[in-house]
Amino acid sequence: MTKKKIDSAEIDLKLLENQPEKLVGKKIFKLYQVRGLIHCNKKEYDLAIKNYETAIALTKKIQNNFALEYLYKLIIEAYEKKGDKKLTEEYIQKRKFLSDNLRKIRENSTESTVKELVKHKEKKAKSKIQYLMYYICAGILIVIVLLLFITIKIRKERKKIMQKEKETNILSKKLNLAFDEVVQLAKNNDSEFLTRFVEVYPDFFPALQQIEPQMQNSELKFCALLFLNFSSKDIATYTFVQPQSIQTRKNRLRKKLNIPSNEDINIWMKNINKK
CATH class of the missing domain: 3.40.50.2300 (Response regulator)
Structure with missing residues (x-):
């Protein structure tokens, strides 16, 4: 940061400190994060580390691991500039452990999302297949009903025709007998x-x-x-x-x-x- 930017940041910081309602709840750690950045750029590493540690404590309380990883990065840079190799290495290990956990969480989340998407697609595909099967079954049922209706109708028509033929044959026989009788009366x-x-x-x-x-x-x-x-x-x-x-x-x-x-x-x- 240039001196001009640092001065500007300090002014903004004072405004925020005078208006604490803007930093309520889970955002309060950012106040200490900004203070740490300002002190670090002024080469006031002890004050920067103190503010970073406060920000880290607040971040742990609200369980914001992504913000915590970034704060570890900032505090590592502060210890490196201060020349404290022991604490630098300690926070490097903490950051590495946290980064590995976050990566696993991301991978699990991605895998879970993929599985959920695959499951959703499979469910959708099964649903489509079920609907298709319903339509096919309904179509088959309609065809069966129509065939039964046509078969019954054909049987009824055949029965009517057979009955008419039977009646016609009976009438024909009666007419033949009657014809013979009339002819004999005429003769x-x-x-x-x-x-x-x-x-x-x-x-x-x-x-x-x-x-x-x-x-x-x-x-x-x-x-x-x-x-x-x-x-x-x-x-x-x-x-x-x-x-x-x-x-x-x-x-x-x-x-x-x-x-x-x-x-x-x-x-x-x-x-x-x-x-």
Whole structure:
């Protein structure tokens, strides 16, 4: 320090001494540290050492080892300048011991910090893996539920189809039996023929009457025979009339129901029932 800087430092020191509230608590040791520096630079080594020792005692109380290491350095320099080799070596050993401890503390702190960071990263990675597993499990569960839903729906549809096929087969068998029964009544020219025909084919006569409301019972019966696919010869045989009369009746019926001349009248009767 130059004389000018020393004078400036002394002025600042006096201001601090006059305002002790600025050096309360853990900062009080700095007052003695500054005093020691000033005395050392004035070559007043005994006074410098005295202040350093006070600062060291205060620093030990507050357990500020980093400040203590620096004070050891200052007091070593003071003893060296004073020429006291014994105490210089004593404080060198103290500083070395303290420095080694501080280095270990730093290393342990660094190692602990690294371990904590690694642990945190591992925890974060595990957390991500857990979330991923949750999403995968949730996705699999959704797929399983959807597959079960689709499977149940397919089974229900198949059951419905099988039931409809069963009903259709039963109905088909009933219709075949009914058809055979109606045909036999027609062949026998039975008076129950029309009644039974209406029961088996309830939509046929209403469909004809929509085209021609004035249809007579004899004409409806003739249409029923054509619907059952009887030929002109068969109709003539079962109704005991001449085949020429059957052909005449067909022609009249075509005209009355507007059946095209190029269309098979038996097929037309089948189609009108479907409509």
